[in-house]
Amino acid sequence: MRFITMDVTKCVVCRNCEYACSFQQTGDFRREDSNIRVEYYDDVKICLPQTCMHCDNAWCLEICPAAAITRNETTGAIEIDSERCAGCKMCILACPFGNIHFDKVNLVSRKCNLCEGEPNCVSFCISGALQYTNSQNLYRDNREIFQRFVENLSKEIK
Amino acid sequence: MQIVIIGNSAAGLSALEAFRKKDRSSSVTIITKEEERPYSKVLLPYYLRGKVPYKNLFIRDKDYYARLDAKCVKGKVVELLPEQQAVLLENGTRLSYDKLLIATGSSPVKPPIPGLSGKGIYHLWTVADVCNLAPYFKQGKRVVVLGSGFVSVQGAWAAVFKGLNVSVIELMPRVLPRVLDDHAAALLAGRMKKSGVDLRVDTLCQKVERTNDGEFVLHFKDGDSLTSDFIIVGTGVRPNIDFAAGTGIRIDAGIVVDKQMQTTLPGIYAAGDVAQVPSTFGGDPVVHALWPTAVETGSIAGTCMAQGKSCYRGSLNMNVTQMFGITVASMGQFMDVEGSESWIDESLPQDQYLKIVLREGVPIGATCAGGSDLISTLGMLRPMIREKVRLQGEPEMLKAILARNIAQHQRGFVK
Numbered sequence: 001m002r003f004i005t006m007d008v009t010k011c012v013v014c015r016n017c018e019y020a021c022s023f024q025q026t027g028d029f030r031r032e033d034s035n036i037r038v039e040y041y042d043d044v045k046i047c048l049p050q051t052c053m054h055c056d057n058a059w060c061l062e063i064c065p066a067a068a069i070t071r072n073e074t075t076g077a078i079e080i081d082s083e084r085c086a087g088c089k090m091c092i093l094a095c096p097f098g099n100i101h102f103d104k105v106n107l108v109s110r111k112c113n114l115c116e117g118e119p120n121c122v123s124f125c126i127s128g129a130l131q132y133t134n135s136q137n138l139y140r141d142n143r144e145i146f147q148r149f150v151e152n153l154s155k156e157i158k
Numbered sequence: 159m160q161i162v163i164i165g166n167s168a169a170g171l172s173a174l175e176a177f178r179k180k181d182r183s184s185s186v187t188i189i190t191k192e193e194e195r196p197y198s199k200v201l202l203p204y205y206l207r208g209k210v211p212y213k214n215l216f217i218r219d220k221d222y223y224a225r226l227d228a229k230c231v232k233g234k235v236v237e238l239l240p241e242q243q244a245v246l247l248e249n250g251t252r253l254s255y256d257k258l259l260i261a262t263g264s265s266p267v268k269p270p271i272p273g274l275s276g277k278g279i280y281h282l283w284t285v286a287d288v289c290n291l292a293p294y295f296k297q298g299k300r301v302v303v304l305g306s307g308f309v310s311v312q313g314a315w316a317a318v319f320k321g322l323n324v325s326v327i328e329l330m331p332r333v334l335p336r337v338l339d340d341h342a343a344a345l346l347a348g349r350m351k352k353s354g355v356d357l358r359v360d361t362l363c364q365k366v367e368r369t370n371d372g373e374f375v376l377h378f379k380d381g382d383s384l385t386s387d388f389i390i391v392g393t394g395v396r397p398n399i400d401f402a403a404g405t406g407i408r409i410d411a412g413i414v415v416d417k418q419m420q421t422t423l424p425g426i427y428a429a430g431d432v433a434q435v436p437s438t439f440g441g442d443p444v445v446h447a448l449w450p451t452a453v454e455t456g457s458i459a460g461t462c463m464a465q466g467k468s469c470y471r472g473s474l475n476m477n478v479t480q481m482f483g484i485t486v487a488s489m490g491q492f493m494d495v496e497g498s499e500s501w502i503d504e505s506l507p508q509d510q511y512l513k514i515v516l517r518e519g520v521p522i523g524a525t526c527a528g529g530s531d532l533i534s535t536l537g538m539l540r541p542m543i544r545e546k547v548r549l550q551g552e553p554e555m556l557k558a559i560l561a562r563n564i565a566q567h568q569r570g571f572v573k
Binding site for chain 1: 168172198199200201204209210214217218449450453457476478479480485487489529530533534535536537538540541542545547548550555557558560561562563564565566567568569570571572
């Protein structure tokens with residue numbers, strides 16, 4: 001299984017990935033149509049690209065009241081079926097990383113689907129911050145990393 | 159082992175799925191008094207609005223039970239016989255169990271208003287209800303919605319969307335009284351009125367009359383009255399526990415369970431809207447009657463019934479919806495309580511609102527009204543509320559704090 005890793009120490013906030021994603025989704029270049037989002041936080045000096053982690057035990061998938069979220073057996077991507085999505089936003093509230101967005105035109109949630117196994121954002125990343133990584137034991141890692149994430153939450157911000 | 163699950167909604171389904179992950183050999187029977195094909199109550203107002211087609215109300219395919227090697231029986235459980243380890247159905251069938259899950263959900267309550275029954279007066283709770291309501295959802299019809307809980311307001315929005323004349327009557331001083339605080343409710347109420355809803359809070363309906371033309375006239379305590387073609391009653395729900403009365407099972411606001419979803423009777427579990435479960439904040443157990451809580455508690459029950467180890471970390475109430483062009487949400491203890499302090503994001507424009515409630519620096523709840531980005535913020539706060547983690551800095555730094563948390567998480571994946 002592969003997924004996109006984001007190296008915050010390499011990202012330069014060029015936003016190429018946002019435009020690449022938007023183009024892939026809509027054929028146009030609008031940041032708000034991108035499923036990957038990049039922000040620069042001046043106070044803490046962080047360049048932060050963010051896209052779906054395709055979690056093991058994905059909570060968005062489990063609690064979707066419309067059964068619109070499934071895992072693609074081929075790519076491993078957690079995907080939203082826009083035909084089934086009712087637009088209730090429960091998945092947006094469920095995601096601990098803020099990686100699900102709302103399509104204001106079609107009134108449905110949307111998120112990264114790994115571009116059927118060839119993520120466009122990674123192809124156009126100029127700094128190497130985004131990698132489409134082959135991780136045999138992603139699932140075990142994912143859980144451990146989340147545990148560490150939770151432990152880190154209590155450290156004072158610098 | 160014989161497993162019986164009463165109910166095939168969120169809790170029953172996730173229990174079955176969790177059970178089968180641990181146990182492929184035991185026989186499982188699911189009893190439902192409604193449709194055999196599981197459907198989602200959450201989607202019903204969306205169906206009335208025309209957003210979700212009828213076929214998409216059903217959230218499992220037709221091979222579902224076969225695939226999970228479970229048998230679905232249609233029937234209503236009328237009696238629980240714990241000493242004989244059996245349940246009795248209305249049609250006389252007796253089903254024995256080694257382990258039983260009660261996931262019977264809840265039913266709407268009708269307030270004691272004279273005249274409030276018969277054709278043209280419906281709840282918005284089951285597929286049967288929306289089938290009754292759908293023919294009324296035509297341009298120009300007049301509807302009165304009694305109550306302004308989540309389902310009611312969504313029903314009202316569906317009606318506005320379809321071009322009906324809509325009145326919403328709420329007994330309390332604000333809409334969504336259990337889900338929003340005053341300010342968020344005021345923002346939503348403003349949008350509702352702007353959409354043409356005749357919204358009346360602090361209003362008590364005392365009597366409903368049916369005219370010879372088949373119209374309804376609602377009489378209010380303040381002397382006012384209102385004429386309508388049909389009425390939607392959404393004034394709260396109560397757990398479906400009648401069949402368990404007199405068995406000695408502990409019932410408070412719902413069937414009381416421990417962290418394994420075990421009731422006070424051996425071999426009997428409860429989950430979902432019917433269960434009174436531990437809260438994430440400790441203290442008294444709660445009946446949240448929410449879809450996410452039903453999914454979580456059902457899954458814990460299923461795992462424990464299959465002798466697996468699982469322990470509930472407590473229900474954290476969370477609500478979200480988009481209607482009347484605004485998104486509203488709340489989570490945890492979003493009302494100010496003794497010893498809490500709240501922070502309101504002053505940087506937001508007038509028509510947006512975000513409030514975080516903290517106790518000794520630990521976020522315990524939040525509420526918002528505005529756009530989807532605010533919902534993402536609530537989502538990112540959820541692990542902190544659940545894990546009782548102090549906000550690592552002043553709330554003014556919220557965005558930076560959350561960004562740092564996520565960056566920390568992402569670093570973990572990079573070699």
